[in-house]
Amino acid sequence: MEGEFVRRAGEPLLVGEALRRAYDGQVVVDVEAVEVCAGVVLALLGPNGAGKSTLMRLLAALESPDSGRLVFKGREVSRDDPELRRAAAAVLQRPYLWRGTVAENVEFGLKVRRLPSAARRARIREALGTVGIGHLSDVPVDTLSGGEAQRVALARALALEPEILFLDEPTADLDVTVRRQLLADLEWIVHHTAPAIVLITHDPGEAFALADRVVVIEGGRIAQTGTPAEIFEAPATEFVASFTGAEFMLSGTLEEAEEGTVIVRLDSGHALECAGCGEAGRRVRVAYRPEDVVLAPPGSPSTSARNRFDAKVARLHPQGGLVRLRLESDGLSLAALITRHSLDDLGLELGTPVVAQVKAAAFHVFPE
Amino acid sequence: MDLFLDALRQALRLLLSGDPYLWRIIARSLQVSGGAVLLGLLAGIPLGTWLGLARFPGRGLAVALVNTGLALPPVVVGLFVYILLSRQGPLGALGWLYTPSAMITAQFVLAAPYVAAITLAAVGSVPPQLRLQARALGASRWQALLLHLREARLALMAAVAAGFGAVISEVGAVMLVGGNVQGETRVITTAIMLETRRGRFATAIAFGLILLTIAFAANAFITRVQQAQPRRRRPLTS
Numbered sequence: 282m283e284g285e286f287v288r289r290a291g292e293p294l295l296v297g298e299a300l301r302r303a304y305d306g307q308v309v310v311d312v313e314a315v316e317v318c319a320g321v322v323l324a325l326l327g328p329n330g331a332g333k334s335t336l337m338r339l340l341a342a343l344e345s346p347d348s349g350r351l352v353f354k355g356r357e358v359s360r361d362d363p364e365l366r367r368a369a370a371a372v373l374q375r376p377y378l379w380r381g382t383v384a385e386n387v388e389f390g391l392k393v394r395r396l397p398s399a400a401r402r403a404r405i406r407e408a409l410g411t412v413g414i415g416h417l418s419d420v421p422v423d424t425l426s427g428g429e430a431q432r433v434a435l436a437r438a439l440a441l442e443p444e445i446l447f448l449d450e451p452t453a454d455l456d457v458t459v460r461r462q463l464l465a466d467l468e469w470i471v472h473h474t475a476p477a478i479v480l481i482t483h484d485p486g487e488a489f490a491l492a493d494r495v496v497v498i499e500g501g502r503i504a505q506t507g508t509p510a511e512i513f514e515a516p517a518t519e520f521v522a523s524f525t526g527a528e529f530m531l532s533g534t535l536e537e538a539e540e541g542t543v544i545v546r547l548d549s550g551h552a553l554e555c556a557g558c559g560e561a562g563r564r565v566r567v568a569y570r571p572e573d574v575v576l577a578p579p580g581s582p583s584t585s586a587r588n589r590f591d592a593k594v595a596r597l598h599p600q601g602g603l604v605r606l607r608l609e610s611d612g613l614s615l616a617a618l619i620t621r622h623s624l625d626d627l628g629l630e631l632g633t634p635v636v637a638q639v640k641a642a643a644f645h646v647f648p649e
Numbered sequence: 650m651d652l653f654l655d656a657l658r659q660a661l662r663l664l665l666s667g668d669p670y671l672w673r674i675i676a677r678s679l680q681v682s683g684g685a686v687l688l689g690l691l692a693g694i695p696l697g698t699w700l701g702l703a704r705f706p707g708r709g710l711a712v713a714l715v716n717t718g719l720a721l722p723p724v725v726v727g728l729f730v731y732i733l734l735s736r737q738g739p740l741g742a743l744g745w746l747y748t749p750s751a752m753i754t755a756q757f758v759l760a761a762p763y764v765a766a767i768t769l770a771a772v773g774s775v776p777p778q779l780r781l782q783a784r785a786l787g788a789s790r791w792q793a794l795l796l797h798l799r800e801a802r803l804a805l806m807a808a809v810a811a812g813f814g815a816v817i818s819e820v821g822a823v824m825l826v827g828g829n830v831q832g833e834t835r836v837i838t839t840a841i842m843l844e845t846r847r848g849r850f851a852t853a854i855a856f857g858l859i860l861l862t863i864a865f866a867a868n869a870f871i872t873r874v875q876q877a878q879p880r881r882r883r884p885l886t887s
Contacts, residue, residue: 343784361790371785377778379800389796390786437786447785 293352294319294477295365295445300339300349302332310336310346310501317445322471322478324492326485328524332501333481334374334449340479341371341447367394371447374481375454376434378422383414383433386422390441408440411474412466428459432466439474446474449481467491485525489513497521519566519647527568528616532649535563542587542641551613554587555644564649571605573643574617576627577636586638590615594633597624608637615639652850659851660858671852675859677749678836681827682760682817684753689760689812694805696761697768698798702777715769718762723755724821730755731825747828752836755822760812767811771804772797807874814867818860 295317302310310332317323317340325333338344342351345360352358353365370390378386384405391401409415412432417425422433431451438446451467452460464487471478471491482488488495489509497504497512497520505517516522523529533547538558545553545567553567575586583589592610599605604624608615615637619627629635663671700712732738734746734754745751775797783793798805820838827834829843837856844853 338781341785343781361784363789366784366787366789369785370787371782373778373782373785375778377776377782379779379796389783390788393786393788393792441787 293317294354295340295369296352297336297340298350298352300336300346300351302335302339302344302346308501310339312336312498312501312503315340315496315503317477317479318494319444319476321494322480322492324480324482324488324495325498326482326488326492326495326524327498327504329483331483331498333483333498335501336498337371337447337449337479337481341369341445342366343371368444369447370438370441370443370445372434372438372449372451374450376431376437378425378430378433380422382419382421383409383425383436384418386433387437387440390437394441404440404442405436408436411439411470412436426459428455428463431455431459431463435467435470439470442474445477445479447479447481450483451480452482452484452487464490497524499524516568516645519568522568522645522647527570527645530567530569530613530615532564532566535559535561535565535646537561543646545644545646547613549612551611553644554641555646556642557646559646559648565646566649568645568647569639569643571616571618573639574608574615575638576606576617576619576623576629577638578627579634579636581636584638585640587641588639588644590637590639592635592637594629594631594635597629597631608635610637656850656854660855663851663855664858671855673832674835674837674840674856677834678817678838681749681752681823681836682756682813684749685756685760685816686764686809686812688753688757689764690809692757693761693764693808693812694768694798697765697808698772698794700765701769701772702794702797712769715762715765719766721759721762722821723759723819724825726758727755727822727825730758730822734826746826747830747834749827749834751826752823752834755826756816756819759819759822760816763812763815764808767808768801768805771801771808774804775800803874807871810867810870810874814864814871817863817867 293316297312297315300310300312300315301308315336325336327333335344339346340351342358342360342362342365350357353362358365379389387405387408388401391404396404405418406415409418412435414429414432414436417429422430425433435451452463455463468491480488480491492509494506495509495512496506499520505512505521512521513525516525516527531547531549533545536544536546536552538561541556541558543555543557543559545555545565547553555567559565575584579591590610590613592608592615594606595609596607597604602621603618604621606617606619606629608617617637627635696715700708700715730751731746733740734743734751735741745754779800780793780797783796784790788796818838820842823834823836824839824842827836827839829835829839837860841853841856844856
């Protein structure tokens with residue numbers, strides 16, 4: 282059967298069904314289904330302690346679930362299944378390099394797979410070249426920097442040419458420049474090497490930049506599964522919205538519902554026109570992304586945006602090349618994210634009047 | 650002082666002359682203590698590895714027992730082994746009493762806890778992520794365990810040195826079960842006792858120098874290993 286398996290992009294290679302794992306009575310992972318597909322980069326995204334790494338260990342058959350099953354190429358497998366062990370490779374968070382040189386570390390998995398020494402040497406050379414540390418081949422690992430060590434860990438997995446590559450927080454603990462460089466290399470790697478990649482990350486930006494599909498995890502459960510665009514544009518829950526950078530307004534009540542849009546009367550008295558539908562009288566919360574708030578000078582012509590607020594700049598928070606603004610409009614507080622260039626163009630300072638416009642589709646409504 | 654210096658001069662002359670009496674005893678010492686440590690490794694490394702890695706109820710008590718083994722008085726161990734191997738004892742049929750086998754047995758009981766305790770500490774000092782990472786790269790559990798032991802190898806070598814140092818210099822157990830029979834069960838420590846009682850200080854000092862050299866070499870090795878540890882522990886993250 283194994284030989285008949287045809288690898289096609291999108292076809293499930295590994296499926297975790299109803300996986301559940303608890304430690305000391307506390308449920309850490311409880312997911313209905315996770316599919317790892319050939320040719321797809323899947324991100325498991327969630328805050329620290331959400332159970333991502335445990336879910337990865339269950340999917341990689343490094344740990345047994347309390348219940349549920351793991352299906353690899355159509356066959357149910359258990360912990361340490363030899364076929365899955367050989368088809369998969371994982372780079373764990375804070376990788377532990379063992380004593381010896383960089384090449385000796387990369388050679389480990391190849392020796393385990395009993396590859397002849399000439400083939401091992403070729404794979405080591407290629408893997409180290411891929412992650413850009415070919416020159417460090419004979420260097421003892423205890424002289425490496427954090428970024429170099431992370432690359433060795435990556436090379437150690439890539440050399441195995443795995444069918445599934447698990448990457449657990451590959452850029453955690455690295456400083457900004459090393460992280461940026463490694464991310465750029467990872468982007469190349471995920472699109473040029475293993476057919477299926479499972480990326481574990483707590484960073485939405487990393488997940489959205491690298492993944493084809495994202496599974497957002499909250500408290501061991503799946504909060505939402507979708508493409509980065511789906512999750513960004515239509516977060517399924519308040520948690521997903523908030524974790525991926527959305528801001529929340531006051532609570533409010535659905536006042537009237539037209540086709541495709543609803544009016545939300547906030548407790549502050551303001552009315553918002555939002556995309557979506559729902560029963561009138563229902564209590565809701567409204568979220569939006571600060572980058573979806575468009576600013577214009579007072580008196581500028583209306584745009585297609587259905588929500589328009591005359592506001593004043595209450596606070597300015599520079600964030601690198603961007604500036605986060607807190608706007609106040611007659612008791613309503615709004616956040617906006619603009620570039621420094623736009624800030625200068627609009628001549629914004631503390632107390633400056635400005636018009637803030639938000640499209641109905643940019644407001645996400647969640648039941649309270 | 651003159652007595653001591655004269656004895657020291659004679660001792661050096663004896664050592665350099667290759668006196669067969671001296672070297673036969675040194676060889677027997679190395680054979681007995683070496684054999685005991687080898688057996689101690691065979692028992693102590695698996696036991697220490699298991700205690701270092703397994704989690705089970707009563708593990709704390711087992712670890713405490715192993716550590717208590719470090720303080721076993723050699724003469725008490727000698728007494729128990731004597732009783733075990735005596736004609737009326739449960740292992741009397743072996744006929745080992747007053748043979749090197751009896752001495753190896755007694756010293757094995759002394760060496761094994763040293764090896765187990767140091768192995769336990771060495772194995773426990775390697776992060777468990779190592780085995781998980783090895784398995785994540787396709788290693789079987791057995792291969793991952795071997796890698797774990799390989800990572801702890803320097804400390805394991807210290808276990809060999811500590812076990813050897815503990816038994817080569819003990820006198821109580823070998824005296825009781827070996828009987829200090831010339832050409833058979835006389836070892837460096839029992840020879841020092843005998844030669845001192847006979848007033849042959851030069852020979853006693855020659856043996857003492859050999860013992861000191863062996864103990865020094867074992868300890869120098871341990872110190873070297875311990876000094877090498879911090880470098881290995883340097884964090885890999887920046």
